[in-house]
Amino acid sequence: MPRIAYVNGAYVPHSEAAVHIEDRGYQFADGVYEVCEVRHGFIVDLSRHLDRLDRSLSELRIDWPMSRAALILVIREVLRRNRVRNGLFYLQVTRGVARRDHVFPAKGMPPSLVVTAKRTDAAAIAKKNAEGIAAITVPENRWDRVDIKSVGLLPNVLARQRAKEFGAQEAIFVDTDGMVKEGAATNVWIVDGEGTLLTRPAEHGILRGITRTTLMDVAKPLGLKIEEKAFSVEEMYAAREVFVTAATSICFPVVSIDGKTIGNGHPGSIAQNIREAFFDIAEKTLI
Ligand code: PDD
Numbered sequence: 001m002p003r004i005a006y007v008n009g010a011y012v013p014h015s016e017a018a019v020h021i022e023d024r025g026y027q028f029a030d031g032v033y034e035v036c037e038v039r040h041g042f043i044v045d046l047s048r049h050l051d052r053l054d055r056s057l058s059e060l061r062i063d064w065p066m067s068r069a070a071l072i073l074v075i076r077e078v079l080r081r082n083r084v085r086n087g088l089f090y091l092q093v094t095r096g097v098a099r100r101d102h103v104f105p106a107k108g109m110p111p112s113l114v115v116t117a118k119r120t121d122a123a124a125i126a127k128k129n130a131e132g133i134a135a136i137t138v139p140e141n142r143w144d145r146v147d148i149k150s151v152g153l154l155p156n157v158l159a160r161q162r163a164k165e166f167g168a169q170e171a172i173f174v175d176t177d178g179m180v181k182e183g184a185a186t187n188v189w190i191v192d193g194e195g196t197l198l199t200r201p202a203e204h205g206i207l208r209g210i211t212r213t214t215l216m217d218v219a220k221p222l223g224l225k226i227e228e229k230a231f232s233v234e235e236m237y238a239a240r241e242v243f244v245t246a247a248t249s250i251c252f253p254v255v256s257i258d259g260k261t262i263g264n265g266h267p268g269s270i271a272q273n274i275r276e277a278f279f280d281i282a283e284k285t286l287i
Contacts, residue, residue, distance in 0.1 A: 006077070006115040007113075008112055008114075019094075025151055026094075031112070035089075036049045037247045042287065043079070045283050065110065074115055079117050082118070089116065089117040090114075092112075092151060093112065094151070131255070133252050135168050136172070137257065140176070147202070159184040163184070170184060170185075182207065183244045189243050200231070218274055219274065222274065250278050
């Protein structure tokens with residue numbers, strides 16, 4: 001079955017899907033995106049993802065490409081046409097196509113919209129959950145507005161590549177004070193000696209992950225205590241558990257960082273309990 005993508009008003013074969021060479025996303029990374037999980041035929045946390053899209057667009061003064069209701073119809077159609085019941089969709093909105101010029105194009109230029117969907121490799125995810133992943137730390141070198149889910153991801157790309165070259169799966173950005181920020185494509189959590197979950201406040205300097213927000217709803221019925229508090233690399237090395245969250249993975253246990261073993265070197269029970277409870281608590285929208 002051929003994969004289908006939505007590009008600026010048309011459903012087209014994925015292999016032929018293309019945007020114009022003067023799309024501002026292509027030339028300036030002048031756009032935003034969302035990645036959303038699909039599980040058992042439901043879109044997970046769709047409202048929160050679209051709320052964040054709205055915030056990213058308004059921070060960059062990019063118009064919505066269509067109404068929210070119409071966008072949901074497109075997302076559903078892309079998922080249906082690709083027969084994705086367990087996987088994800090990706091959507092990207094850019095400021096549109098215009099002759100190359102740093103300033104915004106004239107008002108009325110339509111933004112570009114691309115929506116794709118794919119199935120995820122359940123076996124690969126299960127393996128990461130069972131074995132845990134390795135991470136490295138890297139110095140923060142991104143711009144100040146990483147709270148916007150912009151497609152400008154070059155530092156994240158370089159950091160992930162560096163992690164791969166060190167045999168790890170995630171890179172964790174660390175600020176100049178030695179405090180942990182977030183992963184290249186995840187938020188970072190630790191469980192301290194008292195069993196409290198710590199994650200950096202999202203007011204500034206990290207992306208407010210949707211999985212991170214929903215995890216707070218999941219933690220309550222599990223009786224887990226959460227503190228939004230920055231922690232150092234040393235505290236992270238000494239943590240009982242470390243895990244990273246994102247829509248693509250929910251919550252992957254991290255069992256080694258910079259070659260140091262975390263906890264007993266095996267995935268912890270808190271990450272597992274959260275992962276198991278997550279889908280029940282999260283918002284579910286039928287495809
Ligand atoms: N990334 N921090 C960064 C820098 C991210 O890129 C992501 C997600 C997150 C977690 O956000 P959420 O829980 O909303 O997925 C945190 C997506 C999955 C990506 O770029 O593929």
